[in-house]
Amino acid sequence: MKSLYFNEDHELFRQSVIEYINKKKPFFDQWEEERQVPKSVWKEMGDMGFLGLMYDEKYGGSKVDFFYSVILMEEMARAGNAGLLGGFSVHSYMATNHINNIGSEELKQKYLVPSIAGDILGAIAFTEPNAGSDVQGITTFAKKEGDHYIINGSKTYITSGCSADYFLTLCKTEAGFDIIVIDGDAPGITRNKLNKIGLHSSDTAEIFFQDVKIPTSNLVGNEGMGFYYVMESFQLERLCCAIMAIGAMDTIIAETLEFMKNRKAFGRPIAYFQVLRHRLADYCTDLECIRSLTYETCWRFMNGEYAIKQASMCKLKATELQNEVVAGCLQMHGGAGYMEDYPIARYFRDARVGTIYGGSSEIMREIIAKVVVDDVQFGKVY
Ligand SMILES: Cc1cc2nc3c(=O)[nH]c(=O)nc-3n(C[C@H](O)[C@H](O)[C@H](O)COP(=O)(O)OP(=O)(O)OC[C@H]3O[C@@H](n4cnc5c(N)ncnc54)[C@H](O)[C@@H]3O)c2cc1C
Structure with a gap:
């Protein structure tokens, strides 16, 4: 099926991301216990070209369109280790982004180049x-x-x-x-x-x-x-938060559906109970709505628009929905959902911060209200 946003090259890139991340999955539990991702992972990701998708070749990047970054964050989120993704997104889309956009050549050589290579972490x-x-x-x-x-x-x-x-x-x-x-x-x-x-x-x-x-x-x-630079960078940060929430929901829903097909109650798989299947249908519908708005806002961002209203809407809706979906999906697991044996327990814990960091839901509503109620126009700094 053709997509408005992803072509064949994007899909080939998606396969390379999935292959890499599948090799790392066996280590997820160890990293959770150690409360840290080993630094060697950043180097591997640098070698794979994953840390420089937005940056010039002269700094070691590949400067491909933003939908490669969407794929990378989406697939990492689908893999289900939000801690790894958090460190990666801060490094590649927040710390290095400032240096790339407004840093001096000296700073780019000192910090951006080794960051893209995965030699240092920002x-x-x-x-x-x-x-x-x-x-x-x-x-x-x-x-x-x-x-x-x-x-x-x-x-x-x-x-x-x-x-x-x-x-x-x-x-x-x-x-x-x-x-x-x-x-x-x-x-x-x-x-x-x-x-x-x-x-x-x-x-x-x-x-x-x-x-x-x-x-x-x-x-x-x-x-x-500095304050204006930080404010402007929030557009990308919020888009990243939305993409990560959407990728996470894909897996939360897929794994819950699998569970519902296998788990029987009253002689039939629980996927047949209308109250549960309708709830899942609602989740899938809401997810596709926010995915569409998020992809469209990514497209605006990629084309140079300062879409702060839409980016704030994406962050607000995607992270609020993720919390609703993960709580509902955990409920559909019954007691199993409360056990560490199932990844849904980790997804539940990890989702909670989505409405807090990168600008809380209350702050997102305030920004959206400033635009739609007060008619405030936010502009670009660089
Ligand atoms: C896991 C994690 C990772 C983080 N990573 C980073 C990082 O890498 N770098 C970094 O700089 N920060 C980071 N943060 C910080 C994060 O961005 C802040 O926690 C967030 O912006 C909220 O600020 P606060 O915690 O001070 O809450 P406060 O600002 O004190 O807010 C408390 C409550 O009041 C509400 N509130 C505040 N102002 C208003 C208002 N005007 N109207 C209505 N409600 C309001 C908030 O929404 C919230 O519910 C991280 C936070 C967490 C939890």
Whole structure:
């Protein structure tokens, strides 16, 4: 069946992603227990070309259209390890994206090239203990002294916070807000791993900066523009969240259907009970609706449109639906759904964060309301 968005080359690429990820599936439980994905995986993904799909060949990327990235995130989400996917998406679509879009040539050579190769891992450090949704409330301060910044403050809930080699860090400065690349091994940094209810394969940390000295050449983009850069990057971040939720739902529904066909009650497979089959039909219908909006918004993004309203709608609907679907599908598993023997237990845990990170559902509704109620026009910065 022809697709509006995927051609034969896309589908060949999809096969290579599926083949790679199938080889990694036997390790998923181990990573969940170890609370970390081994760094060798990033190198493998770099070698496969998976970390540079959006970036120029001169930096080691392949600069293919955005639907290759959609496939990669969708298939990784379908594989069912959201922790791996979290670290990957932050690295490839958030940390490196800022450096690619607005970083100096020096920063590109130092961070983008080895990131695409999978030699180093990036993270984004925006959230602070007292400022998450309210990004402008951050207090981590970078004071300029000659050709260095002296940085003091803390960040929290940072994906890959313990394993990352560098952090794209939003700081307050005398110029306003700035994004500064901080090396993970810079003196004055302390990192503590946090315990989460899900995404166990992803390491999440709080990070403290005490008199951390960073060259001013590690400023990303123009001075004083950091807040606007962060706001603009949210379009892609939200699309990634939506794609990941959609891929996860494909598997949640497929595995639940398999279970329903095999599990018998009152002499027949539970898939025959109308209340359950209709619920599943509703889930599939809602999933196809949000998939269509998400693909269309990806197409807009790929063609240079700043579709922040649609991207926020995609993130809101896909992650809210994922929570509804995974809770309902776990219910259809009965007691088995509450056991770790079935992956649905992990899917349930992992889905919960979707409506919180990358901008909570409440913030998504607020952005959508600003556009549709207040007629606010959000524009591009770069
Ligand atoms: C697993 C995980 C990974 C993360 N990874 C990263 C990362 O890599 N880098 C990073 O910088 N951050 C990361 N975050 C942080 C995440 O982006 C924030 O948790 C999120 O933005 C919410 O901020 P907060 O936790 O401070 O909640 P708060 O902002 O304190 O919000 C608390 C509640 O109030 C609601 N609320 C806040 N403001 C409003 C409003 N105006 N109207 C209505 N309701 C409102 C929120 O929706 C929420 O329900 C991660 C978080 C988690 C859980």
